[in-house]
Amino acid sequence: xxxxxLRAGGAKMREAGLAxxxxxxxxxxxxxxxxxxxxxxxxxxxxxxxELPTIGDLEVDVAAGRDALGRLSWERAxxxxxxxxxxxxx
Numbered sequence: 001x002x003x004x005x006l007r008a009g010g011a012k013m014r015e016a017g018l019a020x021x022x023x024x025x026x027x028x029x030x031x032x033x034x035x036x037x038x039x040x041x042x043x044x045x046x047x048x049x050x051e052l053p054t055i056g057d058l059e060v061d062v063a064a065g066r067d068a069l070g071r072l073s074w075e076r077a078x079x080x081x082x083x084x085x086x087x088x089x090x
Contacts, residue, residue: 006027006030009026010023010026010027013026017079
């Protein structure tokens with residue numbers, strides 16, 4: 001894909017309502033692929049997890065959690081609205 005194609009792909013992702021972060025991730029990983037990275041995690045590179053924290057050891061920011069869930073609900077509702085409008089327009 002050319003730079004022009006990559007820009008067009010980014011525009012299409014934005015038009016579909018994807019967040020700018022998603023477009024940036026796509027560009028990042030596409031550039032890695034073009035550079036020759038395989039995008040594979042080889043078994044020899046995987047190490048087992050020795051220990052995991054228990055739920056009681058985790059710090060919880062209740063306000064941040066509520067904010068994230070609120071944004072998630074809003075984004076889902078917005079995507080649903082766009083889909084309904086797109087279907088009605090076709």
